[in-house]
Structure formats: C-alpha cells, structure tokens
Amino acid sequence: xxxxxxxxxxxxxxxxxxxxxxxxxxxxxxxxxxxxxxxxxxxxxxxxxxxxxxxxxxxxxxxxxxxxxxxxxxxxxxxxxxxxxxxxxxxxxxxxxxxxxxxxxxxxxxxxxxxxxxxxxxxxxxxxxxxxxxxxxxxxxxxxxxxxxxxxxxxxxxxxxxxxxxxxxxxxxxxxxxxxxxxxxxxxxxxxxxxxxxxxxxxxxxxxxxxxxxxxxxxxxxxxxxxxxxxxxxxxxxxxxxxxxxxxxxxxxxxxxxxxxxxxxxxxxxxxxxxxxxxxxxxxxxxxxxxxxxxxxxxxxxxxxxxxxxxxxxxxxx
Numbered sequence: 001x002x003x004x005x006x007x008x009x010x011x012x013x014x015x016x017x018x019x020x021x022x023x024x025x026x027x028x029x030x031x032x033x034x035x036x037x038x039x040x041x042x043x044x045x046x047x048x049x050x051x052x053x054x055x056x057x058x059x060x061x062x063x064x065x066x067x068x069x070x071x072x073x074x075x076x077x078x079x080x081x082x083x084x085x086x087x088x089x090x091x092x093x094x095x096x097x098x099x100x101x102x103x104x105x106x107x108x109x110x111x112x113x114x115x116x117x118x119x120x121x122x123x124x125x126x127x128x129x130x131x132x133x134x135x136x137x138x139x140x141x142x143x144x145x146x147x148x149x150x151x152x153x154x155x156x157x158x159x160x161x162x163x164x165x166x167x168x169x170x171x172x173x174x175x176x177x178x179x180x181x182x183x184x185x186x187x188x189x190x191x192x193x194x195x196x197x198x199x200x201x202x203x204x205x206x207x208x209x210x211x212x213x214x215x216x217x218x219x220x221x222x223x224x225x226x227x228x229x230x231x232x233x234x235x236x237x238x239x240x241x242x243x244x245x246x247x248x249x250x251x252x253x254x255x256x257x258x259x260x261x262x263x264x265x266x267x268x269x270x271x272x273x274x275x276x277x278x279x280x281x282x283x284x285x286x287x288x289x290x291x292x293x294x295x296x297x298x299x300x301x302x303x304x305x306x307x308x309x310x311x312x313x314x315x316x317x318x
Contacts, residue, residue, distance in 0.1 A: 034110040034111050035111075036075070036077065036095055036097060036111040036115070036127075036129075037075055037077075038111070039077075039097035039098070039109050039110070039111045040075055040076050040077045040097045040098065041076075041097070041098055044076045044077075044098070044309070045076065046075070046076040046309075047076075047301045047308060047309060047311075048068075049067070049068065052301060053301075053302070053303055054260070054282050054283055054301075054302055055282065055299075056280050056281070056282050056283065056284045056297075056299050056313060057280065057281045057282045058279075058280055058315065059277075059278045059279055059280065059281060060277075060279050060280075061318075062317060062318060063279075063295065063315040063316060063317055063318060064315060064316040064317075064318060065315075066280060066284070066297075066299070066313050066314070066315045067313060067314060067315075068299075068311050068312070068313055068314075069124065069296070069311070069312045069313060069314045070124075071117070071123060071124035071125075072117075072124070072125070072126045072127070073091070073093070073117050073124055073127055073312055074311040074312060075095075075097075076309060077095060077096060077097040077098065077099075077309060078095065078096050078097075078098075078099045078307075078309050078310040079093050079094070079095055079298070079310055079311055079312045080093060080094045080095070080096075080142075080286070080298045080310050081093055081094040081142055081143055081144060081286055081298065082286060082288050082296045082297065082298060082312050083144055083145055083146060083286075083288045084288050084289065084290050084296060085146040085147065086147070086246045086291065087148065088146075089118060089119035089120075090116050090117065090118050090119070091116065091117045091119070091124060091296065091312070092114060092115070092116050092130065092144050092146060092151075093114070093115055093116075093117075093127070093144075093298075093312060094113070094114055094115075094141075094142040094143070094144070095111065095112065095113065095114075095115050095127075096109075096111075096112040097109060097111060097112070099307050099308070099309060099310070103140060103156075106140065107138050107139075107140055111129070112140065113129060113130070113131070113139075113140070113141050113142070114129070114130040114132065114141050114142060114144050114153065115127040115128060115129055115130060116128055116130050130144075130175055131175075132151065132153055132155070132166060132168045132175055132178045133155070133157060133166075133178055137157065137158040137159065138157070138158045139155050139156070139157040139158065140155060140156045140157075141153045141154070141155045141166075142154055142155070143191045145191075145192055145193055145194065146170075147194055148170075149169055149170040149171070150167055150168070150169060150170070151167065151168045151170065151175055152165055152166070152167050152181060152192065152194070153165070153166055153167075153168075154166075154191070160180070164180055164181075165180070165181040165183060165189065165192075166178050166179065166180055166181055167179055167181045183224065184224065186205070187201075187203065187205065187215075187217065187224070187227055188203040188204065188205040189201045189203060190202040190203045190204075190212065190240060191240060191241050191242075191286075192242070193242045193243050193244050195244040195248055196248070197218055197219040197220070198216055198217070198218055198219070198244075198248075199216065199217040199218075199219065199224055199227075200214060200215070200216050200230075200242040200244060200251070201214070201215055201217075201227075201242065202214050202215070202239060202240030202241065202242060202253075203215055203227075205227070207229055208229070208234070209229075209231075209234045209235060209236055210235065210236035210237065210238075211236075211237065211238035211239075212238045212239055212240040213229055213230075213234040213239055214229075214230050214233055214234060214239050214240065214242050214251070214253055215227040215228065215229055215230065216228050216230055230251075230273060232266065232272070232273040232274065232275065233251060233253065233264075233266045233273055233276050235255070237255055237256045238254075238255065238256055239253055239254065239255050239264075240253060240254050241253055241254045241285065241286045241287070243286075243287050243288050243289065245289060246291075248268065249267060249268045250265055250266070250267055250268070251265070251266045251267075251268070251273060251276075252264070252265050252279075252287040252288075252289070252295075253266075253276075253287070254284075254285050254286065254287070255276070257278060257281045258281065258282075260281065260282050260283045261283060261284060261285040261300075262278060262279075262280060262281035262282070262284055263278075263279045263280040263281075263284045263285070263287045263295070263297060264276040264277065264278055264279060265277055265279050279295070279315075280295070280297065280315060283299055283300045283301075283302060284297050284298075284299060284313070285297060285298045285299075285300065286298050292317065293317040294314055294315065294316045294317050295314065295315040295317075296312060296313070296314050297312070297313055297314075297315075298310050298311070298312060298313070299311055299312075299313045
C-alpha cells in the first residue's frame with residue numbers, strides 16, 4: 001500500500017514543501033509528539049474478524065488460524081508493512097491514520113510513518129514513532145527492513161527528487177545517521193530483504209516474466225552484482241515483498257491469487273528453490289517471521305473495491 005500511495009503523491013510534494021515552509025506543519029515539526037490515535041477519524045468503526053467481508057484464508061496444516069495481533073498495535077487506522085528483525089524482539093510497521101487521505105496530506109498529519117513495538121514478557125507494547133530523518137523537514141518513510149544495526153526504508157523526502165532508499169544506524173537504542181543508500185538505477189530496486197551478502201528484491205525490470213518478479217543480487221567486494229531472476233518462484237503474475245528466513249532456506253513472498261494478494265513459501269533444497277506453495281490467501285501481504293517461526297502479515301480490509309483500513313495479523317506455528 002505504502003509504495004502506491006507514494007507514487008500517486010510524488011508529483012505534488014513540492015507544493016507541500018512550500019506550504020510547510022510558511023508555517024503549515026503539525027506539532028511534531030515543532031518538537032511535540034502526537035499520539036497516532038489522535039489522528040484517526042472519530043467516525044471510523046474498527047473492523048473485526050466478525051465484520052470482515054474478506055477474511056484471510058489459511059491453506060497449511062502447519063499453522064493456527066490467522067487472527068489480528070493481540071495488543072495495542074492495531075487501530076482503526078492502517079497498520080502496514082510489518083517487519084521483525086531476527087536479533088531483536090521488536091515489530092516495525094508503517095502507520096497512517098486514514099487511508100482515504102492522499103499522501104500530500106499524510107505528510108502534514110504528524111503521525112504517518114514507521115513505528116516500533118517491543119515485545120516484553122510475551123506481550124507487544126505501545127508503539128513508538130521511529131524518525132529516520134531530520135524532523136524539521138518533510139519525509140514519508142515506509143517499506144522498512146532491518147538487519148543487525150542497520151535499517152533500510154523507502155522514502156520521499158524534501159531535498160530529493162522521486163523515491164529513494166535510505167539507511168539508518170541503530171546506536172544506543174535509537175536510529176540515527178540516516179543517509180541515501182545508492183543502488184544502481186537500472187536495477188529498479190523495489191521492496192527488499194538482505195540475507196548475508198544477498199539482496200532479494202522485487203522489480204518489473206527488463207527480464208521479468210510479467211509485472212514484478214523477485215530478483216537476487218550478490219555483494220562481492222562491496223559491490224552489488226547484476227541481479228538474477230529467481231525463475232523458480234516467478235510467474236506471469238506479480239511476485240514481490242520477499243522475506244528470507246534466518247537460515248536462508250525459505251523464501252516467503254506475495255503473489256496474486258484469485259484477484260487478491262496471497263502469501264507463498266518456497267523452500268531451498270540442495271541450493272535450489274522449489275515450486276512455491278500457497279500458505280495464506282485473501283488480502284494477506286508482506287510476510288515476516290519471528291524467531292519461533294510464527295508468521296506476521298498485513299491484512300487489508302476491503303468493501304466495494306475500496307480499502308477501509310489495515311491490521312497486522314499473526315499465524316502461530318503449531
């Protein structure tokens with residue numbers, strides 16, 4: 001969802017920057033934090049599994065039934081793009097309070113962006129905003145990925161043209177030292193996952209079988225090499241949002257199934273990716289796994305072909 005919103009709004013970001021420069025910003029630009037719940041429209045009713053028209057469908061006997069993540073993370077706004085680092089009990093996600101609001105206004109609400117919740121004693125805590133940019137300037141960050149002490153995110157930022165990958169360093173419990181991460185432009189690097197010296201990403205670059213495909217680029221002597229199409233998992237449909245398990249033996253990703261995003265898994269056997277299997281369908285997106293092998297994903301709620309909100313769901317391993 002995040003990247004689509006960015007693309008639609010990028011042409012009018014310049015007008016927003018002018019607006020901010022003359023005093024149109026929110027409290028956060030003045031150093032005052034805003035609770036994200038404050039910006040959710042008061043007339044919005046929270047969607048629950050009981051009122052969900054298109055609930056996610058499980059296709060594997062390895063897991064329990066999908067359910068909204070218990071705790072203070074999900075709201076009547078949109079929680080999206082979940083990611084769990086392998087070395088920390090933290091859940092990162094993108095939040096915007098109202099999916100009907102266009103990106104140029106999301107920039108002004110003071111709460112849209114990346115958040116993190118810590119898991120303490122088996123319970124997810126209240127989420128806090130993660131600022132990966134200079135708070136005095138506008139930015140719309142999302143599509144986050146973290147490994148070790150580094151985070152990558154896609155962002156539209158004041159002072160840059162278009163959408164770029166940025167990185168930030170984790171130090172003393174905070175993300176700092178953000179900078180523009182340069183991938184070769186011709187790679188057309190979409191949402192990514194980095195495993196050791198391997199960069200997995202989706203892209204509709206030349207050579208794709210159809211729409212987005214999943215590609216791999218290896219880092220040799222500090223340089224990302226020419227990407228290779230992972231042909232075993234790609235089809236004429238759209239494949240994307242890759243996630244690699246900590247042992248490097250499972251590739252989780254999204255593919256369209258019966259007109260909606262679904263989660264698939266491919267296993268690596270003798271260093272060869274196998275034919276993917278369907279795990280969860282019906283508006284199930286952007287899978288990530290915790291250290292126990294439980295699946296976290298975003299579930300979008302739709303009605304009459306319009307997205308109403310989004311929540312983080314979990315599927316526990318039996």
